[in-house]
Amino acid sequence: xxxxxxxxxxxxxxxxxxxxxxxxxxxxxxxxxxxxxxxxxxxxxxxxxxxxxxxxxxxxxxxxxxxxxxxxxxxxxxxxxxxxxxxxxxxxxxxxxxxxxxxxxxxxxxxxxxxxxxxxxxxxxxxxxxxxxxxxxxxxxxxxxxxxxxxxxxxxxxxxxxxxxxxxxxxxxxxxxxxxxxxxxxxxxxxxxxxxxxxxxxxxxxxxxxxxxxxxxxxxxxxxxxxxxxxxxxxxxxxxxxxxxxxxxxxxxxxxxxxxxxxxxxxxxxxxxxxxxxxxxxxxxxxxxxxxxxxxxxxxxxxxxxxxxxxxxxxxxxxxxxxxxxxxxxxxxxxxxxxxxxxxxxxxxxxxxxxxxxxxxxxxxxxxxxxxxxxxxxxxxxxxxxxxxxxxxxxxxxxxxxxxxxxxxxxxxxxxxxxxxxxxxxxxxxxxxxxxxxxxxxxxxxxxxxxxxxxxxxxxxxxxxxxxxxxxxxxxxxxxxxxxxxxxxxxxxxxxxxxxxxxxxxxxxxxxxxxxxxxxxxxxxxxxxxxxxxxxxxxxxxxxxxxxxxxxxxxxxxxxxxxxxx
Numbered sequence: 249x250x251x252x253x254x255x256x257x258x259x260x261x262x263x264x265x266x267x268x269x270x271x272x273x274x275x276x277x278x279x280x281x282x283x284x285x286x287x288x289x290x291x292x293x294x295x296x297x298x299x300x301x302x303x304x305x306x307x308x309x310x311x312x313x314x315x316x317x318x319x320x321x322x323x324x325x326x327x328x329x330x331x332x333x334x335x336x337x338x339x340x341x342x343x344x345x346x347x348x349x350x351x352x353x354x355x356x357x358x359x360x361x362x363x364x365x366x367x368x369x370x371x372x373x374x375x376x377x378x379x380x381x382x383x384x385x386x387x388x389x390x391x392x393x394x395x396x397x398x399x400x401x402x403x404x405x406x407x408x409x410x411x412x413x414x415x416x417x418x419x420x421x422x423x424x425x426x427x428x429x430x431x432x433x434x435x436x437x438x439x440x441x442x443x444x445x446x447x448x449x450x451x452x453x454x455x456x457x458x459x460x461x462x463x464x465x466x467x468x469x470x471x472x473x474x475x476x477x478x479x480x481x482x483x484x485x486x487x488x489x490x491x492x493x494x495x496x497x498x499x500x501x502x503x504x505x506x507x508x509x510x511x512x513x514x515x516x517x518x519x520x521x522x523x524x525x526x527x528x529x530x531x532x533x534x535x536x537x538x539x540x541x542x543x544x545x546x547x548x549x550x551x552x553x554x555x556x557x558x559x560x561x562x563x564x565x566x567x568x569x570x571x572x573x574x575x576x577x578x579x580x581x582x583x584x585x586x587x588x589x590x591x592x593x594x595x596x597x598x599x600x601x602x603x604x605x606x607x608x609x610x611x612x613x614x615x616x617x618x619x620x621x622x623x624x625x626x627x628x629x630x631x632x633x634x635x636x637x638x639x640x641x642x643x644x645x646x647x648x649x650x651x652x653x654x655x656x657x658x659x660x661x662x663x664x665x666x667x668x669x670x671x672x673x674x675x676x677x678x679x680x681x682x683x684x685x686x687x688x689x690x691x692x693x694x695x696x697x698x699x700x701x702x703x704x705x706x707x708x709x710x711x712x713x714x715x716x717x718x719x720x721x722x723x724x725x726x727x728x729x730x731x732x733x734x735x736x737x738x739x740x741x742x743x744x745x746x747x748x749x750x751x752x753x754x755x756x757x758x759x760x761x762x763x764x765x766x767x768x769x770x771x772x773x774x775x776x777x778x779x780x781x782x783x784x785x786x787x788x789x790x791x792x793x794x795x796x797x798x799x800x801x802x803x804x805x806x807x808x809x810x811x812x813x814x
Contacts (some may be wrong), residue, residue: 264301264444273437274306277419281313281387290395290422290431293439296476299423300437303391306421310389314382317390320397329357331402332375335390339378341600346381350374357401368401372408379409380416387417395424395431403430410434441473451478466534470570510561510578511679518556520548522579525562527591529580530614534567542594589615606630608644619655627653631670644670648679651686652741657694665696668703672710675685680707698727702739709746718747718756 264271277287292301307315340358343351353366354374382388392398392406407430409418422431442450447468451459455495459467499589514522523546528539540550561575562568570576580588593615599608609626616623627650634642647667654660668683684707686699702724709717721743728736740760747757 251292258512262754264298264305265450267298267302267305267345270298270302270437270439271305272364277421278306278309278313278389281389281417281419284415284417286416287419288410288413288421288434289419290424290426290427290434290436291439292424292436294441295425296321296474297439297441298475299439300393301475303393303421303423306389306419307391310387310419313387313389314385315389315391317394320392320394320399322397325397325399328399328401329371329405330448331392331395331398332405335392335406336378338373339382342378342381344381346374350377354378354498368404368408372405372412375405376409376412379413379418379420383417388419390418390420390425392421393423395422395428396426398428400430403428407431407434440486441471442475442478443473444468447471447473452477466567466569467533469534469567470576472571510575511582511654513559513561514575514579516581517559517561518553521553521558522583523587523591524548524553525558525575525579526583526587527594528562528568528570529576529583530588530591530611531595531610533566534569536564536566536568538595538598539568541598542591545594545597546590589617606633606642606646610649613653616653620653621655621659624650624653628666631666637671640670641676643676644674644676644679647671648683651683658696661687661690661692661696661700665699665703668700668707672703672707677707677711694727695731698724698731702728705739706742709742710712714746715756718743718760721746722756722760725760729767737767740767 273289277289280287281574291302293299294445307317308370316335316338321329336354336358340360343354346354350370350373350647352363353370355361356363356366357371379388379390395403406420406422407428410431411434413420422434424431427436441447448464451464451468451471468478472686514525517525524539524543527542527548528534531539543550543553561571563571570579592611596608596611599611600606601772605626609623609630612623613627627646631643631646631650634640634646644667647663647670651660651663651667654663654683664683664687668680668687671677671680671683681704684700684703687703688697691697692702705717705720705724708720721739725736725739725743728739740763742759744760744764747760
């Protein structure tokens, strides 16, 4: 698995990031088969390392060739010839060209003919003959993925065929985690992890916000170049969850069956070792000094833990690194809530409040279950600092958590409004909508309620609902006039701009323009708040459709002059 790159590959196919040598092997294989040679290749490596992506590369490279594909299925491992049937089904119309004993053998194993179980040798010869006959018209590529789950009878037959391909234009490629014994001795290609440079490039391609440097480094170190880990770990996370690595612990990442193998090993470790693993899982930076100081607060003895070892799941070097990202996920998600809170509190207590106040605030928040104004206020200050640095996603994450820890309804409404706005700017529109709803629900004044409706209007416009947004923004602007004329004028500006996209909003644009014309003039020492000559063309009841586009063309100048603070 890997990210597609723009580099040209065989026959116009694109390459795979960091897989140049492997792709070259497949290019040579396809070229050889096109000249009448046979090729066999067993591609093996760890789950998620990129075997399937390489097989797909081979299929894409085989332009003009016949491609047969089968996938081993774990639930079908006990079904004889299940994988073989997948592979050969498209060729069954060629059975009549086989010698009768071979044809009967294959018809019997595929259930189209009644009879006693045929000799396995005849089945193998039949499949070999079938593939050879199919290749007479055009070269043939046969791909068997997840071969570790191929039923034993299919594996035996395919191994038999692979060893007897000679001058047929046939390529037979297997993808497997470990080589089944029936494929031992065949040409092989081991697929290992990406190098660091390619791993960083792949991670960056799937993370729309910048990760903290240490989190990014630790992420790549723990993935050990595994492309699936790098691609899947950020998936399902909101932009705000990824900021600072704070949300990585809560993601459902790779398939449960992989994570379960780590869980069973974790459960066999001593209690202090499990707690140390949880402590390391809860701190994304991987700072060994920080982890050990927090461990001391929890009564964890380094000597005791190191004496028992961590079963290779955790390593202490210049960074604390898990063997695989799924170990971190498995450790954290399987821990008891009280243990999670304890390690977050220990980390908060050992982090320097002056040197890293934001990470300390986050750990405090994770250790807190009940509303706590002091922690909520710290999170709010962290959000201000993040926003000042341009970290919109991190600011939204801090504010979202601050809302959850705020008891006072009016203050919670204000923080929800700020969080909704930050989430919108970070691109997390679903979270923004939810927070606007919280602000509306908890509003203690009409002003707060109007601003909640304004937040919904902004989010609706940002989401691309250009027909729904203008009337929402117009209504909010009209209600804001009683509370904040400067904000009302700004809202009219945005409403007018949103309505000027497309003739479908003609009525909204006219209504907004008429409302703008009714606004009082700003103070004498300010620039004109409204370009009335421009607005008048859209607000006139006689403005017909042919004149409407002129409103859109005038948008650039009008928007600059439309509203000023009074």
